[in-house]
Amino acid sequence: MRNEFTFYAENTGTYFGQCTQLCGLYHALMWFRVKVVTQSQYAAWLKTFNNPADEAAAKAAAKTTYEQTSAIVPAKGSTTKFGR
Amino acid sequence: MTDLLDPPVQLPPAHEVVHGHDHDEHHGPTGILKWLTTTDHKIIGLSYTVTSVIMLIIGGIFAEIIRAQLATPNGTLVSLAQYNELFTMHGSVMIYLFAGPFAFGALANIMVPIQIGAPDMAYPRLNALSYWLYLTGAITMLSGFFTAGGAANFGWVAYAPLSNSVNTPGTGADLWIGGLLLTGFSAIFTGVNLCATIFYLRAPGMTMFRMPIFTWNMLVTAILILLAFPVLTAGLIMLYCDRHFGTHIFSVQGGGVPVLWQHIFWFWGHPEVYILALPFFGMATEILAVFSRKPVFGYKGMVFATLTIAALSLGVWAHHMFTTGVVLLPFFSIMSLLIAVPTGIKIFNWIGTMWRGEIWFSTAMLMAIGFVVTFLIGGLTGIYLASPPLDFFTHDTYFVVAHFHSVVMALVLAAMGGLYYWGPKITGYMLNERIGKLQFWFLFIGTQVFTFPQYALGLDGMPRRIAVYPHDPQWKWLNDWSTFGAILIGISTIFFIVNVAVSWKKYPAGDNPWDAQTLEWFTTSPPPHHNFYRLPPIRSERPTWDYNHPEHRSVAHGAEHAVVHENEPAS
Numbered sequence: 001m002r003n004e005f006t007f008y009a010e011n012t013g014t015y016f017g018q019c020t021q022l023c024g025l026y027h028a029l030m031w032f033r034v035k036v037v038t039q040s041q042y043a044a045w046l047k048t049f050n051n052p053a054d055e056a057a058a059k060a061a062a063k064t065t066y067e068q069t070s071a072i073v074p075a076k077g078s079t080t081k082f083g084r
Numbered sequence: 085m086t087d088l089l090d091p092p093v094q095l096p097p098a099h100e101v102v103h104g105h106d107h108d109e110h111h112g113p114t115g116i117l118k119w120l121t122t123t124d125h126k127i128i129g130l131s132y133t134v135t136s137v138i139m140l141i142i143g144g145i146f147a148e149i150i151r152a153q154l155a156t157p158n159g160t161l162v163s164l165a166q167y168n169e170l171f172t173m174h175g176s177v178m179i180y181l182f183a184g185p186f187a188f189g190a191l192a193n194i195m196v197p198i199q200i201g202a203p204d205m206a207y208p209r210l211n212a213l214s215y216w217l218y219l220t221g222a223i224t225m226l227s228g229f230f231t232a233g234g235a236a237n238f239g240w241v242a243y244a245p246l247s248n249s250v251n252t253p254g255t256g257a258d259l260w261i262g263g264l265l266l267t268g269f270s271a272i273f274t275g276v277n278l279c280a281t282i283f284y285l286r287a288p289g290m291t292m293f294r295m296p297i298f299t300w301n302m303l304v305t306a307i308l309i310l311l312a313f314p315v316l317t318a319g320l321i322m323l324y325c326d327r328h329f330g331t332h333i334f335s336v337q338g339g340g341v342p343v344l345w346q347h348i349f350w351f352w353g354h355p356e357v358y359i360l361a362l363p364f365f366g367m368a369t370e371i372l373a374v375f376s377r378k379p380v381f382g383y384k385g386m387v388f389a390t391l392t393i394a395a396l397s398l399g400v401w402a403h404h405m406f407t408t409g410v411v412l413l414p415f416f417s418i419m420s421l422l423i424a425v426p427t428g429i430k431i432f433n434w435i436g437t438m439w440r441g442e443i444w445f446s447t448a449m450l451m452a453i454g455f456v457v458t459f460l461i462g463g464l465t466g467i468y469l470a471s472p473p474l475d476f477f478t479h480d481t482y483f484v485v486a487h488f489h490s491v492v493m494a495l496v497l498a499a500m501g502g503l504y505y506w507g508p509k510i511t512g513y514m515l516n517e518r519i520g521k522l523q524f525w526f527l528f529i530g531t532q533v534f535t536f537p538q539y540a541l542g543l544d545g546m547p548r549r550i551a552v553y554p555h556d557p558q559w560k561w562l563n564d565w566s567t568f569g570a571i572l573i574g575i576s577t578i579f580f581i582v583n584v585a586v587s588w589k590k591y592p593a594g595d596n597p598w599d600a601q602t603l604e605w606f607t608t609s610p611p612p613h614h615n616f617y618r619l620p621p622i623r624s625e626r627p628t629w630d631y632n633h634p635e636h637r638s639v640a641h642g643a644e645h646a647v648v649h650e651n652e653p654a655s
Contacts, residue, residue, distance in 0.1 A: 016554070020480040020547045022239045024251060025164055028550035 009036040123208035126611065128215050129194035130510060133503075135219060136186035140496075142226070143177035144577055146170050151570035154563050157555040167551035168237035169256070173226070175240030176260065179360070180267050181222045183495060187363035188274050188309070189218060191502050192302040194510055196278060198604040199299045201287025201622070203614035206280035210273050217270035225263025228256030236260035239549060241353070242323065244334035244345040249327040258327070261320050268317050271359075275309030278302055287603070289622030293387070296602040296625060297373075297380055300387050301366030304394045305359050311398065312355035319348035343408055350401035358397040361491070362390060364498035365430060368452045371505050372434055374600045375449035376441025379638055382433040383625055389426035389433075396423045406472045407479045413472045420470035427463055431456065446598070447520030451501030454528040455494045461532075462490030465539065480549075483542025486535045493531040493573075500527065500580065508593030512609045516587045523579035530572025537562035537569075601626030 009015065019030030037045065113121055122128060150170050153159040162170060197205055205211045228235030233254025238247045242260070245251060282295070282303045295303075323345065325331040332338020334345045373380045380386060396419060402411035403420045434456050443449065465487040468474050478484060500523070508514045541562045546553060553559055596605040606628045607616050620631035624638035 016545075018545075018547050018550075022168075022243070022246065022549045024246060025168065025237075027168070028164060028552045031554070 012036045125205045132189035139181040146174035151567040155567040169235045183360045199296045202285035214270045214273040221263045221266030228259040231255040244342040272313045275306040278306035294625045297369040298366035301362040305362045308355045312352045316352035350404045354401040355397045364495040367502040368455045368498045371452040372437045375444045376438045378441045381436030389429040392426040406475045448501045448505035450524045455498040459494035481542035482538045482546045485548045486538035514591040519583040523576045526576035530569045534569025537565040601629040
C-alpha cells in the first residue's frame with residue numbers, strides 16, 4: 001500500500017510526525033522526523049549523500065525536495081518540540 | 085395522609101385474586117433457582133445492576149493499568165500487544181457491557197414499569213432472555229483474554245481493514261464480534277419491551293405528558309435502540325463473513341469499501357452515544373427536581389428537547405469520519421452543531437429546576453450537579469470537534485479522548501446518583517451519606533484532574549491509542565496528572581464498594597425517604613411482587629407529591645381548562 005501526504009513548512013527546524021489511525025501492533029512506534037533546511041544546506045547534504053557515486057540513490061534523493069524523512073526515534077532526554 | 089382530597093385508585097380485583105396480599109414471596113422457587121428462573125422485572129433488573137457494576141469495575145481496572153502504563157514515556161508495565169488489547173477491551177466493556185446495560189437493563193428495567201404504575205414489563209420472558217443474552221455476551225467478549233492470541237485488539241470501533249482476518253487473525257476478535265452480537269440482541273429485545281410497556285401498560289390517568297422525564301427518555305432511547313442496533317448487527321455479520329467466509333465487503337482487494345464499515349459502525353455508533361446519554365439525562369432530571377423540592381422546570385421543553393436530540397442523532401454519524409475525506413463536511417458539521425441547541429435547552433432547564441429551589445445536598449443531588457458541570461465541559465468541547473477545521477487538527481488525538489471521557493464520566497456521575505437515589509427503593513435500605521459524599525468528591529475532582537491534562541495533550545498533538553510516547557517533559561508532566569486523576573476515580577469506586585458493605589441492611593429506607601414526586605415512591609421499598617397494592621390519583625407528572633402534599637398540588641398537564649374526573653381512562 002502507498003500512502004503519501006503533503007507538508008508545507010514555513011520555518012526551518014525539525015518536525016515530528018506520527019501515525020494517528022490505529023494500524024496494529026506497532027502503532028505507537030509509527031513515527032518520523034522531518035528536517036526542514038535552507039536550500040544551501042540541502043545542497044550540501046545532497047553532496048555528502050551523493051558521494052558514493054551511486055546514481056540511483058542520487059536520483060531518488062533529488063526527487064524529494066525539502067521533505068527528507070528519517071526514521072530516527074527520539075532518544076531519551078531529547079528536547080525536540082513535538083507537534084510544532 | 086389521612087385527610088385525602090382524592091381517594092386512592094384501587095387496582096382491579098383480578099390482580100388481588102391472582103396475586104393476593106401475600107407479599108412479594110409468591111409460590112415460586114426460592115434462593116438461586118429464583119434468580120435463574122425469574123421473570124420479575126425487579127429481580128432481572130437487580131441482576132443487570134450487579135452484572136453491569138462488575139463490568140464497570142473490570143473496565144475501570146483496565147483503565148487504571150492503561151494510565152499506569154502512560155505515567156512514564158516508555159512504560160514497560162504491559163507490552164504493545166497487551167496495551168492494544170487493554171484499550172480495546174476497556175472501551176468495549178465500558179460502552180457495550182456497562183453504560184448501556186446499566187441504563188436500559190438495570191435502572192430502566194426496574195423503574196419504568198413502577199414509574200408508570202405497571203405490574204411488570206410487557207414481555208417478562210423476553211426480559212429474562214435479554215438478561216441472559218447480555219450475560220453470555222459479556223462472558224463471550226471477555227473470554228478472549230483466555231485464548232492464545234489474546235482479546236480483540238483493534239480498538240472498540242474495529243475499523244476495517246485492521247479488523248480483517250489477515251491483520252487480526254486471533255480468536256479474541258471473533259469472540260468480540262460474537263459477544264457484541266449477543267449483547268446487541270439483548271439491547272434490541274429490551275428496546276421492544278420498553279416501547280410496548282410504555283405504550284400499553286400505563287396506569288389509569290398516566291397520560292404521555294404525565295410520564296416522569298426518566299420514562300420519557302427511556303421511551304426515546306428504546307426507539308433509538310430499535311433504529312440503530314439492527315444496523316450494527318448487520319455490520320457485525322458482514323465483518324464476520326469477511327473474516328471467515330471469503331466475502332469482500334470491507335476489503336479493497338475484492339472490490340469492497342473499507343470506509344463502508346465506518347459508515348455502518350457510526351450509523352449505529354452515534355445514536356448509541358445518545359442511547360447511552362439519554363437515560364442518564366433522565367436520571368439527573370429526576371434527582372434535580374426531587375432534591376430542589378420543585379417540579380421539573382420546562383417539562384414539555386425537556387420532552388421535545390429529548391425528541392429533537394434523538395432525531396438529530398440519526399443524521400450526524402459522519403462527524404466521526406471528517407478526516408476520511410469522503411463525507412459532506414458542511415452538512416454533518418451543521419447537523420452536529422444543531423445538537424447543541426436541544427442539549428442547551430436541557431442544561432438551562434436543569435439550572436431552572438434548581439433555581440430558587442430548596443436544595444437538599446444529598447449524595448444523589450451532588451452527583452447530579454456534578455453530572456451537569458462535567459457534561460457541560462464535555463458538551464462544549466464537542467462543539468469544537470463538530471467544526472471540521474478544528475477536527476482535522478484534533479482528530480484521533482487526546483483531545484477527543486478527553487472530550488468523550490468528560491461526557492462518559494458525567495454519565496458515571498449520574499449513574500452513581502441514580503444508585504444513591506433509587507437504591508433505597510430497590511433494596512429497601514439507604515446507603516451511607518458520609519461515605520457517599522466522600523465518594524462524590526473523589527469522583528468529581530478525579531474526573532476533572534483526569535480529563536483536563538488530556539485536553540492539553542491533545543492540543544499539543546499526542547495521538548490516542550499509543551502505548552509509548554516520545555520523551556517530552558511536558559507530555560510526561562501532563563500524563564502524570566491524568567494518571568493521578570485516574571487514581572482518584574479508582575479510590576472513589578473503592579469508597580462505593582465499602583459503602584455497600586458498610587450500609588448492608590443497616591438503614592431501613594421506608595417508602596419515600598426523599599419525599600419524592602413520581603409514582604415509584606408511592607409503593608413499598610422494595611416493591612411487592614406486582615409493584616402496587618393501590619395507586620394514587622394521577623393528575624400530573626408527580627402523583628406521589630400531589631398525594632402527600634395536597635396543599636401544593638401540581639396543575640395537571642393538559643387539564644388546565646378541563647374538569648378533572650375520577651378514574652379517567654388511560655389515553
